Amino acid sequence: MGFKSGFVGVLGQANVGKSTFINALMGKKLLIVSEKRQSTRHRIQCVLTLPGAQIIFVDTPGLHQPVDKLSKYLLKQAYAALDGLDVLVYMTEPWGKLHEYDEKVFDHLKNFTNPIVLLINKIDLASKEQLEATQAAYQQTGLFRTIVPISCTQGANLGIAANTIAELLPEGPKYFADEIQTDRSTEFVIAEFIREKIYQLTHKEIPYSTGVEVVHMQEREGGKLVDVIANIYVARESQKPIIIGNGGRMIKEIGRLARQEIEAFLGKHVYLDLQVKVRPNWNEDEAEIAKLLGREG
Ligand SMILES: Nc1nc2c(ncn2[C@@H]2O[C@H](COP(=O)(O)OP(=O)(O)OP(=O)(O)O)[C@@H](O)[C@H]2O)c(=O)[nH]1
Ligand SMILES: [Mg+2]
Incomplete structure (x- = not known):
């Protein structure tokens, strides 16, 4: 099998842990993280170069119901990230059901033809029943190729998540030199x-x-x-x-x-x-x- 590479967008509701996840896989803090919503304001690329693959993660502002001009701008940035992605990671939390705003998001995801991976983050906060109910609710939508429960803070299943994503990438070139970790200055x-x-x-x-x-x-x-x-x-x-x-x-x-x-x-x-x-x-x-x-x- 040849070298695999591609662009992987990380999308999800505000505050579910998208930036924390990318930092954890990068092994270095490149993205800001906060308890408050809408901490990420840009589409930011982080390049993870592995022996057999290069994953270019695109962090995005959290999806949300826009309430003002700034949040409208952020939402536009997030959806614009869908263009040209090889794999989409949709991140959610083990709420036991779909998020109330998910239906709106799924309208956008239905037009996305490449694989979508669901990561259920923060499983350290959930009961077994909550996690199972969440898995079942998202499975039913038929949108997701694979579902991986993870915990960024406990480091649970992060390697499995990375491998799952890498396997779904197409064969391709190394877009960035080994030492490059982000597209940002x-x-x-x-x-x-x-x-x-x-x-x-x-x-x-x-x-x-x-x-x-x-x-x-x-x-x-x-x-x-x-x-x-x-x-x-x-x-x-x-x-x-x-x-x-x-x-x-x-x-x-x-x-x-x-x-x-x-x-x-x-x-x-x-x-x-x-x-x-x-x-x-x-x-x-x-x-x-x-x-x-x-x-x-
Ligand atoms: N308990 C727990 N908290 C987590 C986990 N992963 C992230 N968090 C916390 O969740 C909060 C939000 O994390 P971020 O990475 O900023 O979330 P985000 O999805 O990038 O947020 P926006 O950019 O605002 O959309 C922070 O307080 C993190 O410390 C996890 O696995 N378990
Ligand atoms: Mg963020």
């Missing part, structure tokens, strides 16, 4: 780590009103230290003091946690300078959303 990954900490530390509408952009990155001291300047954009003047916090405590904490992630990612010391700027109502204006998020697709 280092600046993009860094901006995402900063956004992850904002998701972790702030509440209510703040995460959804925030965008991050790295505006400067330069090595110094013979490459041992990296200077990074990033802008954190908020949608309203009143959100600025929330991100900055009392006596600058919040922005310092965002910076401290983000710097740890960035240093682990780059393997270098980082000097991180965060600046908070207002971009009035950027998250309610399609052109502004595309300008801030669309730069990298």
Whole structure:
């Protein structure tokens, strides 16, 4: 059997663990993860090169009922990812039944002609009965080639999931060199780590009103230290003091946690300078959303 390769989209409701799954298989954190919905805002490719196959995972924003301009944009991004996929992974949780929003999603999946694998994630949280009921409900739709129950946090069945996906890929070339792990720039990954900490530390509408952009990155001291300047954009003047916090405590904490992630990612010391700027109502204006998020697709 020759070398297998292809593009594998990971789609599913918000928060089911799509990004966690890809990070786990990559063995490295490339994608942000959070307890809050809509943490992923882009289609991001992560390249897993195995001895006999290359899987190009396409992470996508979680599917959801769109409520505002930003969530509409994210939904469009997710469905656009279906184009050109060799295998689709649909991820769900062991809710014991279909998700209420699944029917809408299945309308889109019916037009997809390549194999679809169902991954039921977070089985560590479910009873045997819940898992069996979930398997039965999804099996009945007739949409899925295979169903694999997994737990990303416990590492359960992740190897089986990877092999199942690899086996379904067509024979093909190595699209990316061995050392390539993502199609995104280092600046993009860094901006995402900063956004992850904002998701972790702030509440209510703040995460959804925030965008991050790295505006400067330069090595110094013979490459041992990296200077990074990033802008954190908020949608309203009143959100600025929330991100900055009392006596600058919040922005310092965002910076401290983000710097740890960035240093682990780059393997270098980082000097991180965060600046908070207002971009009035950027998250309610399609052109502004595309300008801030669309730069990298
Ligand atoms: N208990 C449990 N939690 C998990 C598991 N996998 C992921 N999670 C948690 O689920 C939450 C959502 O994970 P993400 O990877 O951000 O989910 P996502 O599907 O990418 O979310 P969006 O990008 O917002 O659509 C995080 O708090 C993860 O730690 C699992 O196997 N078990
Ligand atoms: Mg995600």
